[in-house]
Amino acid sequence: MALTITCPICGKRSGYEFRFGGEDKGPPPQAAGLTPAAWCDYVHRNNCVAGVQKEWWCHRQGCGTWFSIYRDTTKNLEVAGPQSEDV
Amino acid sequence: MLGRGKRLWSRSKRLKSSYDAVIIGGGLHGLATAYFLATRHGMNHVAVVEKRYIGFGGAGRNTAIVRANQRTQENLPLYKEALELWPVLTQELDFNLMFYNCGNLNLAHSEAALKAMRLQVASAQFHGIDSRLIDPKECKELVPALDVSDRLRYPIYGGMYHPPGGIVRHDAVVWGLASGASQKGVDIIQGVAVTGIGVQGGRITSVETDHGTITTPRVLNAAGAYAAAISCEMLGMRLPISVLTIQAMVTQPLKPILHHVISSGTYHCYANQTLKGEVATGAHMDPWPNYTTQCTAHYIKHQAEALTQLLPCLKGVKFMRAWAGLADMTPDMAPIIDGNDPVRGYYLDCGWGYFGFKSCVVTGKYLADFMASGVCPQILRPFTGRRFEQHRLMGETPALVHYSPDN
Numbered sequence: 001m002a003l004t005i006t007c008p009i010c011g012k013r014s015g016y017e018f019r020f021g022g023e024d025k026g027p028p029p030q031a032a033g034l035t036p037a038a039w040c041d042y043v044h045r046n047n048c049v050a051g052v053q054k055e056w057w058c059h060r061q062g063c064g065t066w067f068s069i070y071r072d073t074t075k076n077l078e079v080a081g082p083q084s085e086d087v
Numbered sequence: 088m089l090g091r092g093k094r095l096w097s098r099s100k101r102l103k104s105s106y107d108a109v110i111i112g113g114g115l116h117g118l119a120t121a122y123f124l125a126t127r128h129g130m131n132h133v134a135v136v137e138k139r140y141i142g143f144g145g146a147g148r149n150t151a152i153v154r155a156n157q158r159t160q161e162n163l164p165l166y167k168e169a170l171e172l173w174p175v176l177t178q179e180l181d182f183n184l185m186f187y188n189c190g191n192l193n194l195a196h197s198e199a200a201l202k203a204m205r206l207q208v209a210s211a212q213f214h215g216i217d218s219r220l221i222d223p224k225e226c227k228e229l230v231p232a233l234d235v236s237d238r239l240r241y242p243i244y245g246g247m248y249h250p251p252g253g254i255v256r257h258d259a260v261v262w263g264l265a266s267g268a269s270q271k272g273v274d275i276i277q278g279v280a281v282t283g284i285g286v287q288g289g290r291i292t293s294v295e296t297d298h299g300t301i302t303t304p305r306v307l308n309a310a311g312a313y314a315a316a317i318s319c320e321m322l323g324m325r326l327p328i329s330v331l332t333i334q335a336m337v338t339q340p341l342k343p344i345l346h347h348v349i350s351s352g353t354y355h356c357y358a359n360q361t362l363k364g365e366v367a368t369g370a371h372m373d374p375w376p377n378y379t380t381q382c383t384a385h386y387i388k389h390q391a392e393a394l395t396q397l398l399p400c401l402k403g404v405k406f407m408r409a410w411a412g413l414a415d416m417t418p419d420m421a422p423i424i425d426g427n428d429p430v431r432g433y434y435l436d437c438g439w440g441y442f443g444f445k446s447c448v449v450t451g452k453y454l455a456d457f458m459a460s461g462v463c464p465q466i467l468r469p470f471t472g473r474r475f476e477q478h479r480l481m482g483e484t485p486a487l488v489h490y491s492p493d494n
Contacts, residue, residue: 002383003375016385020375040476044327044418048315050378073330076377 003076007059008067021056023047024068050074095262096269102276105302106134108458109294110309111281111317113137115146115257115444116436117309118264119451120458121273127452128459131272136296138280142261144311148380148412149444150335150367152348152359154191154252156211156218157442159481161469162421163214168466169449170251176448182263185256185362189347191249192221192229194397196241196353204247211249218249232344232398239396241353254348254359257444264451281310284321284433291432305458307434312378312413314437322430326423327475328415328438329376334386335369336409337361344400356393365407368394372414382409416440419480424450424470426457434458435472 003015023046029038047053050073058066070080108124110117113135124130137143153173155166173186195201204220211218223235226246235243265275283295284306294301308314315328341364350357350370358368371386387409395402417423417438426434436454439446453464463471474480 003373015373015375036478037476040327041325044475045325046315046327046329046376047319047325048328048330048376049319050313050316073377074379076379076381 003078005057005069005078007062007065009063009065010059013059013062017059017061019058019060021058021066023049024054024056052079095266096275102134102136102279102296102298102301103274104299106274107132107303108305108307109133109301109303110135110307111294112144112308112310112314113141113265113275113277114144114309114311115142115260115264115447116311116439116450116454117307118146118261118268118275119447120307120309120436120454121275121451122264122268122271123452123455124459125268125271125273127455130455130459133268133272134274134276134301135268136279136281136294136301137275137277140277141265141275142258145412145414145439145443146261146447147258148335148410149257149441150357150359150369151254151257151361151444152191152252152357153186153255153445154249154348155216155445156191156193156207156247156249156252158207158210158483159421160210160214161481162483163210163216165449165466166445167214167216169446172448172452173255176263180263180267182259182266183256184259184263186253187255187362188251188253189359190229191252191348191350192226193247193249194226194349194351194353195244195246196239196351197244200353201245204245208247216249217251218247221246221248229347230345230349230398232400233349234397234399241396252348254361255444260447264448281317281321284317286322286430286433289429289431291430303432305432305434307436307454307458309436311437311439311443312415314435315415318435318437322433324429326435326438326472327417328423330378330413330415331372331374332377332379332381332411333369333372333414333441334382334409334411335367336382336387336390336406337365337367338401338404339407340364341366341404345398349397351393351397354393354397356390356397358394358398366394366401366404378413380411380413382411414439414441414443418475420483421481422446422450422470423472424454424457424467425472426463427461428471428473 177184285293315326318324345360348359423438
C-alpha cells in the first residue's frame with residue numbers, strides 16, 4: 001500500500017506522514033436548530049465509497065496543513081491534487 | 088479420489104424468483120443466520136447471495152482467535168455464549184471446527200495498562216467468565232519463550248489471562264455452516280452480485296442482482312466490510328463506519344513453542360501458533376479507509392520487530408505468507424445490529440471491526456430469532472445504530488483508538 005499524498009505546501013510525500021481526517025463533509029452544520037440526528041450524521045456517518053471520494057488530510061509530520069484530496073479507495077491511490085482549505 | 092468426494096453444499100443452485108429471506112453476503116454471519124433460520128425456525132426458503140465465493144472475505148482472512156474478555160456489560164454475555172457454542176456446534180454440524188481452547192494472554196506494559204485490565208477482569212468475572220490478572224513470573228510460566236526481563240523497550244508488567252479463549256479453524260466454520268444450511272434447504276448462491284434493494288411503502292419488496300430480481304419481504308445486509316457502502320448506495324442509509332485494511336502473516340512452521348494466544352496492545356501485535364506450527368500474527372491497520380487487501384513492507388518490518396521483542400527465540404525465523412482483510416470499524420468498536428428501522432424487513436449486521444469471527448455463530452443465532460419473529464432479542468438491543476445519535480456509545484475501547492480515523 002504505497003500511498004503517497006500531495007501536500008499543497010510540501011509536495012508529494014509518503015502517506016505515513018499524513019493523518020486521515022475523514023470524508024470531506026464540508027463545513028459543520030449551523031448550531032441553530034441542530035438535531036442530535038443531524039449532528040450524528042455529520043460527526044459519525046460516512047458514505048464509505050468504494051471508489052473515488054473526497055477526503056480531508058493533515059500533514060501531521062510535516063507542515064501541519066489541512067487540505068482535501070480525491071483518492072480511489074479501491075486502489076489506494078490519490079487521483080487528484082490537493083485543494084488547500086482556507087484557514 | 089480427488090474431486091470424487093461428496094460436495095459439502097450444493098453448488099448448482101439456481102436463483103429462484105422469490106424467497107422468504109435474502110441474505111447479502113456469504114460470510115460467517117450470513118451463513119450462520121441462514122443456518123439458524125433453517126434449523127431453529129423452519130425458514131428454509133432462504134437464499135445467501137455472495138458476490139465472490141463463500142468465505143472470501145473476513146471469514147477466511149481473520150486469525151481465528153476467539154475470546155470473551157471484552158470490556159462492556161452489553162458485549163460480554165454475547166461473547167460468552169459464543170465461546171460456549173463452538174463445542175455445541177461441532178456436535179450439531181457433525182463437522183470438526185477444531186476449537187482449541189488454549190487460553191489468551193493479553194500483556195500489560197505499564198501500570199496504567201494493568202489498571203485498565205483490572206476493570207476488564209472484574210467485568211468478565213461478574214459475568215461468570217474466567218479471566219484473571221497474572222504477574223510477569225506467571226506469564227513466563229505460561230509462555231516460557233516470552234521475554235519478561237527489563238531488556239524490552241516496553242517491559243512486561245503482567246497480563247490478563249483468559250483460559251476459555253483460544254482458536255477455531257475459520258474455514259471449517261464456513262464449510263460446516265454452509266453444509267448444514269444447504270442440507271436444510273438454504274440456497275447458497277455464489278458469483279451473484281446484489282445491485283439494488285427494492286423498497287415500497289417503507290417495506291422491503293425485492294433484491295436486484297446481476298442475475299435477475301428476487302422478490303422477498305426480508306433482507307439481511309451481512310456483507311461485512313461492504314455493508315456500509317451497500318446501505319448507503321442502495322438505501323441511502325449512511326452508517327457510522329470506516330473500512331480499514333487489517334494485515335496478518337504467518338511464519339514458517341516451527342516446533343510447538345507457543346501454547347497460548349498472546350497479544351500486546353502496546354506492541355500492536357498478537358500471535359498464536361497454529362496446529363500446523365506456523366506462528367500466525369497480525370494486528371496492524373493503516374489508519375485510512377480503503378478497500379484493498381494489500382500488505383505493506385512498513386508493517387512486515389514492524390511485526391518482525393514486535394514479535395522478536397516479545398519472543399526473542401523467533402529471531403531469524405522467516406515469514407512465509409502475508410495477507411490482509413477488511414475491517415468495518417465503528418467509533419465505539421461495537422457492532423451495529425438493527426432491523427425494521429427505518430425500512431421494515433431490512434436487517435443490518437455490520438460494524439464488527441475485527442470481532443466478526445468471534446461473534447459469528449452467536450449473532451447468527453439471535454439474528455435468526457430477530458428475522459423470524461420481527462422482534463429484536465434483548466441481547467441484541469444495545470447494538471442498535473440509533474445509539475450514536477443518542478450519544479450512547481459503548482465503552483469497548485480501552486483507550487483512544489489510534490487505528491480508527493475517528494479520533
